[in-house]
Amino acid sequence: MQSCSYTEPNLVSWSAVIAGFACAALGAINEGKEIHAHSISTGLNSIPFVCNALIEMYFGCHDFMSAELVFHIMVESDVVTWNGLIAGCMENEHYELVLDMVNELQSAGLKPDIYTTGMIIPLCSRLLSLGQGKQAHSYAIRHGFDTDVRIGATLVDVYAKCGAIRPAVISFGRILWHNLVSFNSLLSGYAMNGLQTEGLQLFQQMLEDEIIPDSITFLSVLSLCDHAGSVEDGLRYFSLMEDYAGRPTLKHYTCMVDLFSRAGKLDEAFIFVQNLPVEPDGVVWGALLSGCAVHCDVRLGETAADRLIEVEGDDAGAYVLAAKMFGGAGRLEDFARMRRNIGDMRMWKRPGWSWIEEKGRAPVFRVNDSSHVRAREIYAAVGNLNS
Numbered sequence: 001m002q003s004c005s006y007t008e009p010n011l012v013s014w015s016a017v018i019a020g021f022a023c024a025a026l027g028a029i030n031e032g033k034e035i036h037a038h039s040i041s042t043g044l045n046s047i048p049f050v051c052n053a054l055i056e057m058y059f060g061c062h063d064f065m066s067a068e069l070v071f072h073i074m075v076e077s078d079v080v081t082w083n084g085l086i087a088g089c090m091e092n093e094h095y096e097l098v099l100d101m102v103n104e105l106q107s108a109g110l111k112p113d114i115y116t117t118g119m120i121i122p123l124c125s126r127l128l129s130l131g132q133g134k135q136a137h138s139y140a141i142r143h144g145f146d147t148d149v150r151i152g153a154t155l156v157d158v159y160a161k162c163g164a165i166r167p168a169v170i171s172f173g174r175i176l177w178h179n180l181v182s183f184n185s186l187l188s189g190y191a192m193n194g195l196q197t198e199g200l201q202l203f204q205q206m207l208e209d210e211i212i213p214d215s216i217t218f219l220s221v222l223s224l225c226d227h228a229g230s231v232e233d234g235l236r237y238f239s240l241m242e243d244y245a246g247r248p249t250l251k252h253y254t255c256m257v258d259l260f261s262r263a264g265k266l267d268e269a270f271i272f273v274q275n276l277p278v279e280p281d282g283v284v285w286g287a288l289l290s291g292c293a294v295h296c297d298v299r300l301g302e303t304a305a306d307r308l309i310e311v312e313g314d315d316a317g318a319y320v321l322a323a324k325m326f327g328g329a330g331r332l333e334d335f336a337r338m339r340r341n342i343g344d345m346r347m348w349k350r351p352g353w354s355w356i357e358e359k360g361r362a363p364v365f366r367v368n369d370s371s372h373v374r375a376r377e378i379y380a381a382v383g384n385l386n387s
Contacts, residue, residue, distance in 0.1 A: 032057045059088030125158040133158040153182040160189025191220040196228040215245045222255040234259045261291020282312035293325035301325045
């Protein structure tokens with residue numbers, strides 16, 4: 001038999017072991033800390049290669065403070081280290097810290113690379129920060145990153161979500177080699193902005209370029225048809241879906257129900273729901289009920305309302321939709337009954353939020369909101385505008 005001898009682990013094995021604890025997530029945090037302690041006793045904790053693995057491990061275990069501590073005691077950090085810290089903040093949804101970290105990175109004399117840029121731009125999309133997105137785009141152009149499909153697709157996404165469809169199209173055109181993700185980004189942008197003609201032309205271009213559409217592609221296409229009220233087109237693309245992307249999901253079925261309902265084809269919508277191969281959820285019944293409210297079909301609307309309340313009985317939105325339908329049809333007693341139910345069951349409708357970009361930030365607010373530190377000045381300015 002061969003005898004087993006102990007070999008002192010090298011940098012590669014150390015990093016592999018530490019990263020392994022990151023994969024094990026919360027269940028291995030104690031073991032990860034033991035490895036960290038051993039790296040300190042052996043002097044390996046000062047080596048960037050090991051520190052990067054430690055930062056990844058702590059973020060994988062959702063221990064943000066320990067990851068930050070490892071970073072701050074590093075003797076020398078490079079762009080890879082900063083990227084690990086930024087990626088960890090993104091994964092743990094500390095979005096507000098990321099842009100500050102990028103500024104610190106540049107203050108340290110380092111330059112964001114293509115991976116840093118690839119994390120910053122999606123953050124701008126999440127924050128709906130058009131100003132920050134433009135800055136990141138300018139940096140990407142100066143360093144030749146914008147022609148990369150990963151960067152280009154995220155640029156398309158941030159512009160489309162901010163309603164700036166022309167820069168989205170330009171960013172799409174700059175990409176050298178397209179793939180499904182880049183096409184889906186622009187197609188989704190067209191759907192969000194209600195541009196049916198452009199969206200369907202892009203879908204046709206996809207097929208001509210032999211890029212196979214997936215379920216996300218068809219969700220955007222059906223959404224385009226939905227907002228345009230094109231029932232025939234919607235049915236055609238819905239039937240085409242199985243040839244490319246397999247069986248539809250509940251989201252695709254919901255889109256079709258909404259398409260029928262918006263177009264006033266409520267009986268067809270109801271029959272479609274009854275024949276679904278999956279159990280319809282509250283979103284499906286809500287789409288049908290909304291159509292009934294718009295087109296004043298109380299007969300079918302009562303059925304949809306009953307099913308919606310059965311599925312989501314503790315959601316005030318179901319009762320608000322039903323009350324809207326009864327009010328529109330002049331059935332005031334039923335309208336009052338629905339409003340009473342909301343009060344008796346102590347339900348409340350989740351308020352809608354708005355936001356506006358201000359100096360790189362996007363503070364959120366709702367109706368009659370007074371939480372902003374300058375709320376008095378804001379309301380005084382609005383008063384002056386209305387006077």
